[in-house]
Amino acid sequence: MRYIFLLLFLLPGIIQAQQLPPLDSLEASLKLYYNKSWTAERAEFTDIQRGKSWNLVPSVGLVFGLPSVNLNTGQIANYMERKAVNKAKLKSMDLKYGVLLNEELQKLRIEYRKLEKHKEKAGADAQLMKIKQEIFSIYQEAYDKKEMKPLEFLQKKLEHETTVQEALLREKDYQIAVLELMRLARYGMPEEPIWYEGNQDCIMLGAKR
Numbered sequence: 698m699r700y701i702f703l704l705l706f707l708l709p710g711i712i713q714a715q716q717l718p719p720l721d722s723l724e725a726s727l728k729l730y731y732n733k734s735w736t737a738e739r740a741e742f743t744d745i746q747r748g749k750s751w752n753l754v755p756s757v758g759l760v761f762g763l764p765s766v767n768l769n770t771g772q773i774a775n776y777m778e779r780k781a782v783n784k785a786k787l788k789s790m791d792l793k794y795g796v797l798l799n800e801e802l803q804k805l806r807i808e809y810r811k812l813e814k815h816k817e818k819a820g821a822d823a824q825l826m827k828i829k830q831e832i833f834s835i836y837q838e839a840y841d842k843k844e845m846k847p848l849e850f851l852q853k854k855l856e857h858e859t860t861v862q863e864a865l866l867r868e869k870d871y872q873i874a875v876l877e878l879m880r881l882a883r884y885g886m887p888e889e890p891i892w893y894e895g896n897q898d899c900i901m902l903g904a905k906r
Contacts, residue, residue, distance in 0.1 A: 717816065717875050720809050723882035727801055730883040735794040739787065746783050801881070808878050815871050822864055833857045 833853065840850040879885060 717809075717812055718879065718884060720806065723805060723809065723878065723884055724802060726884040726886070727805060727882045728798065730886065731794055731798045731801070735790070738794075739790060742783075742787065742790070746779070805878070805882055808874075808881065812871070812874055812878060815874070819868060819871065822867070826861070826864060829857065829860060 836845060836850060836853045839845040840847070
């Protein structure tokens with residue numbers, strides 16, 4: 698009996714064990730993640746292409762004993778073409794990250810609304826659980842007064858404890874769903890620096906030892 702009362706005491710607070718962060722905070726976290734990913738990929742692409750521009754460095758020599766500078770017109774044409782292609786690739790990259798972000802934002806908002814409905818239902822379940830506890834207390838009192846057969850009482854007790862356990866499991870599922878939503882939004886993601894150990898090729902993640 699004490700076990701049942703303990704469960705009922707804990708049930709209303711179970712949903713508070715893992716608070717659901719505000720939607721705008723989750724969205725801000727998701728936007729920051731994609732902004733960083735987009736910026737990093739863009740920077741990598743532009744750095745690589747900038748290095749290729751060294752092919753345009755003119756060759757210096759002597760012609761008839763005089764210094765001359767020679768710039769291949771074919772190289773210029775290729776450079777202009779590559780520049781146009783790179784511009785198109787950057788635009789495509791920008792659009793791609795925009796689509797990815799909007800898809801994830803939509804998914805985040807839908808899952809958030811689901812959790813809000815679950816939270817509302819949990820509040821209603823807690824009220825019903827109080828009523829069910831009052832009903833079971835009547836059965837308990839009747840059994841204590843020998844007004845209910847042991848088998849009948851055990852059946853009522855089993856039904857009641859099953860109801861309590863199911864409610865607790867639903868609330869645990871809610872907590873897991875909140876954590877999954879936080880993971881989707883990259884909420885609270887650590888920002889550990891990346892360190893290079895000497896001349897090693899491998900990258901060590903986390904704090905430098």
